[in-house]
Amino acid sequence: MLNSGPALSVPPPHRKHKAVAAFAAGLVFLVALAGVRNISPPPDSTSAIQNIDPNMVPLVTGDEPIQELFARAGCPVCHQIPGIAGAKGQVGPPLWLGKTGAGRLADPQYKGQAQTVREYIVESVVSPGSYVVPGFPPDTMPAWYGRKLSGAALNKIASYLEHAVEEPSSGRP
Ligand code: HEC
Incomplete structure (x- = not known):
């Protein structure tokens, strides 16, 4: 306690110096502690997230x-997915394919093979390079999902996403 009430409001000089010295030592310790903490990167650093x-x-x-399917595959790290808890990623586009899918197929830049939104979703997952959504980074969505997702898992993802639309509560414009 540096200020301990009216009786001690004017401490003798040596006490005051001790207090100041103790305070300074404490400060140095805290700064050192913060420095040590900064050396090891936080476990959730973004560089780790970008490279699953x-x-x-x-x-x-x-x-x-x-x-669980989406969580296991890691999609929520990069995407907003309506109705999936914790899927608030901002690296890729929100997965509102029920709303945006038709526009992707109609884009003159689209050169993929898909004829339907459902096919477009499957293509986007197994071969993300075939079309890069404007405004989002290329070569970022992992290219190895074809090896990690069974046919049944892909089907389930496509069935879910082809009807997914923006949630009313979503904050993204
Ligand atoms: C490391 C980040 C990352 C992960 C993980 C990821 N994606 Fe993506 N995804 C992206 C980015 C970036 C794009 C936009 C660029 C592009 O089209 O390749 C994208 C695009 C897409 C698209 C096209 C969206 C549209 O609006 O046209 C779909 C569909 C998609 N991802 C589904 C998935 C699914 C399903 C998973 C999980 C199995 C997944 N993504 C995992 C980053 C990611």
């Missing part, structure tokens, strides 16, 4: 409930 290690993603069989 395929070895960390288990094979998704399609037997999982849809929430």
Whole structure:
């Protein structure tokens, strides 16, 4: 306590110096502590997020409930997915394909093979390079999902996303 009430409001000089020295020492300790903490990067640093290690993603069989299926595959890290808890990623476009899908197919820049929104979703997942959504980074969506998602899992993803539209509560413009 630096200020301990009226009786001690004017401490003798040596006490005051001790207090100041103790305070300074404490400050140095705190700064040192903060420095040490800064050396090791936080476990959730964005660089780690941008590069999902395929070895960390288990094979998704399609037997999982849809929430678990998306979570296992890691899609929520980069995408907003309506109705999926925690899917608030901002790296890729929000997955509102029920609203945006037709426009992708109609884009003159679209050179892929898909004829339907459903096919477009499957193509986007197994071969993300075939069309890059304008305004989003290329070569960012992992290219190895074809090896990690079973046919059943892909089907489930496509069935879910082809009807997905923006949630009224979503904050993104
Ligand atoms: C590391 C980040 C990342 C992860 C993980 C990721 N994506 Fe993507 N995704 C992107 C980016 C960036 C784009 C936009 C650029 C492009 O088209 O390649 C994209 C595009 C898409 C598109 C096209 C969207 C549109 O609006 O046309 C779909 C569909 C999609 N991703 C589905 C998925 C699914 C399903 C998963 C999980 C199995 C997934 N993504 C995982 C980054 C990611």
